[in-house]
Amino acid sequence: MTSLRAAACCAALMAGTAVTHPAAAQTSLTVAWYGGNWGDAFRTCVAEPFTKATGIKVVAEIGTSTVTLAKLQQQKGAPTIDVAWMDGGISELAQAAGVTGAIDPQAVPNLAKVSPEAVYKADGAVYAVGTGYYSLGLTYNTQKVRTPPTSWDDLWKPEFAGAVTIPSPANSSGVPFILFLNKIWGNPANDLSKTFARLKTLDTALYFDSSGAASNAYQSGEAIVGAHFSVGAWDLADKGLPIGFAVPKEGVWATDARLHLVKGTPRQTEAARFIDTALTPQASACLAEKLYLGPSVQGVSVAPEVERKLPWGVGGSVKNLQLFNWADINRDRGAITDAWNREIARQ
């Protein structure tokens, strides 16, 4: 009897959602994006122009890429999210999980303007499109570090002992950063032991799990030099903190924030239109101004003050970024995380 009542209760709840949903669907589009300054920028640069042009309200579903992927997997078959921003790496996992739909170049004419590196295809269909690049570069306290660092090796300098920070594998950049170091140091791709041995000798203040923890460490002076995302570092600098961001001579590892059309959304046309809006030169330039994302749309020009802060540094372009194949990274993720736990994350 209890279960009967529970079932009736659930049925009533479901009926409730079924009734309210189609009504909301006519006037709104649900888009998943990240929190903080990212979400604000997506709203200003993409959602607001989209609503202005179409009259369709955009409902934000705020979460990190991983959380969004989890939600999409739960909603598989009957999605309530129509369009989703997810980072490189998670994007490939979403494709493999079968939650991304095909982006039709006919319905998204601006796709033709996007640089080929930022159009992601699987089985001949486009499943994701990059809306801007960001990198993990050298970040330093301009008051405590007199000569800007020019190489990743500078992190091992004695004067920085105990005041360095780099990402841990719990951060999205952690595993790729280890592979990046392995590559620039010329170690064999299938053997990370030398890289781990070297990382073990790095005297750090902390390994950061979240971008927020990194920002906090630079802000409090706990770390004076290390790695940080271009978006986070420039955000600190713009707030008036003595923080600099440099692209070292070995280059930077980078990835991008990508848009996905959720498979099975009943609002295909509106979702495609939203993606098209995000790929206009205006939206791309706006994201470059707000977040210093390197534009994925070709021929976008920004003010020199903004250009200086793009993820590839002064005078660079997308060609200068080390964009790894996420499929390789995801394949080795478990093993690298495990090795890190045993070698680095214990005293």
Add this chain to the structure above:
Amino acid sequence: MTAVLTTTAMPPAATAPTALRRALPLLAAPVAFFVAFFAVPMVVVLSSSLAAGGAPSLANYARVLLDQYHWDVLAVTFRIAALTTLAVTLLGYPLAYYLVRVVSSNALRRSCVILLLLPLFTSNIVRSFGWMILLGRNGLVNDTLVGIGLLERPVRFLGTEMGIVIGLVYILLPFIVLAVGNALATVDPTLEEASADLGASPFTTFWTVTFPLCLPGLIAGVIMVFTLAASAYVTPALLSGGKITVFPMLIFQQYSTVFDVHYGGALSITLLVFTLVLVALAGRIGNGGGDRS
């Protein structure tokens, strides 16, 4: 289940069918809530931990239990939880005693309790970030200790077990104060007066009358604090600076970045089982104490 419901829910005066009819609607909501938000996720975690490569298997548990590394992490996790519980008890018991027995003004007691509970209204993340700033190399704690000459150079708190314990003690203190305070408030003062009348010193009265009587409350508080400390993720993750690994961090890694729900599930169940065993042991000690009194 129905039998259990009737025996527990039936008031002595009511007839069985009436009681059942009254109890069921009342129970439906909590039972549905419990099933949906506790039992179902638990079964999902358990079943995924018992599968590897699409077939039922104990391989995930073998991977966890046959590896010395996991035992080391488990030891660190329970050591931090035990130290936190000890520190919280030593700080919280006198505080609860003070609030219940020494503070005579109701208004003052109420404001003290509000002050104690106020931090619970803020997210763990914010509070742990606060400690990161306070405990940093150039943080308030180090600056003060160096300033007054107690230290020559800043001490490292972040990235040490000490730092994690400080953060957890701060977050978990209210739980023990409330549990002990409640128990103390229900101790009948006439029992203590009787003890004093019979010639016992205040100290003897405390040890032989008051303390045993509020031991169940203390044990409840200790169990709460220990389980919360052993399963804490945010505070250790932020205050360890990634240099110390506790079991919940391993679980989080598997679910959030490696996406291996099978191995992650086995880690979760392992932590749960070991915590339950320790809690059961504590419960036995608590019962023993209860019998003595």
